[in-house]
Amino acid sequence: GQNIDQPTEMTATEGAIVQINCTYQTSGFNGLFWYQQHAGEAPTFLSYNVLDGLEEKGRFSSFLSRSKGYSYLLLKELQMKDSASYLCAVRDRNTDKLIFGTGTRLQVFP
Amino acid sequence: ETGVTQTPRHLVMGMTNKKSLKCEQHLGHNAMYWYKQSAKKPLELMFVYSLEERVENNSVPSRFSPECPNSSHLFLHLHTLQPEDSALYLCASSQDQGLSGANVLTFGAGSRLTVL
Numbered sequence: 001g002q003n004i005d006q007p008t009e010m011t012a013t014e015g016a017i018v019q020i021n022c023t024y025q026t027s028g029f030n031g032l033f034w035y036q037q038h039a040g041e042a043p044t045f046l047s048y049n050v051l052d053g054l055e056e057k058g059r060f061s062s063f064l065s066r067s068k069g070y071s072y073l074l075l076k077e078l079q080m081k082d083s084a085s086y087l088c089a090v091r092d093r094n095t096d097k098l099i100f101g102t103g104t105r106l107q108v109f110p
Numbered sequence: 111e112t113g114v115t116q117t118p119r120h121l122v123m124g125m126t127n128k129k130s131l132k133c134e135q136h137l138g139h140n141a142m143y144w145y146k147q148s149a150k151k152p153l154e155l156m157f158v159y160s161l162e163e164r165v166e167n168n169s170v171p172s173r174f175s176p177e178c179p180n181s182s183h184l185f186l187h188l189h190t191l192q193p194e195d196s197a198l199y200l201c202a203s204s205q206d207q208g209l210s211g212a213n214v215l216t217f218g219a220g221s222r223l224t225v226l
Contacts, residue, residue: 100153
């Protein structure tokens with residue numbers, strides 16, 4: 001079957017580093033996405049990984065290990081505006097569907 | 111305007127009402143989607159349209175009726191809804207409906223629906 005797990009909530013301090021984990025099970029993996037969603041706003045695309053390794057984009061990085069069914073989103077130099085929900089989503093090759101996790105709500109405190 | 115625009119942003123309706131949600135994309139994309147987002151649940155795909163043709167109906171009850179008159183507009187017609195249908199309804203678009211890695215979804219801000 002298909003399943004995506006990520007923590008429900010996390011807290012961190014401004015200026016710190018936080019890692020949001022995502023584990024998945026799918027019959028045919030074809031890419032993993034991270035989206036950011038501020039309360040009352042549209043989810044916005046952050047990153048896409050299809051090969052193993054780390055993709056860095058400014059303060060945000062995303063890592064993928066296909067053999068472990070595991071990804072993480074790393075946020076550095078946290079800012080208050082990073083308080084949001086972070087959605088992990090996996091594209092299933094067999095169904096061509098994007099399967100979302102429940103999202104991780106991150107709160108950044110001063 | 112740019113991106114994906116949804117109206118209304120908030121809607122309260124009774125179980126016997128008929129209402130519609132509207133989505134418009136200004137990105138020149140060929141595929142449009144309706145998702146349902148409920149508290150503490152994953153985003154659920156409801157419908158997919160590609161080049162104005164419905165290509166996916168994800169076992170959605172008939173009280174939800176989509177319409178895609180052209181590649182820029184998508185509607186979700188609502189009729190005799192239940193309180194459990196209260197949720198955030200998100201519209202999204204993508205360049206194409208396919209497996210390409212570059213096929214990123216662009217979401218609208220959603221329509222918050224409350225069914226009394």
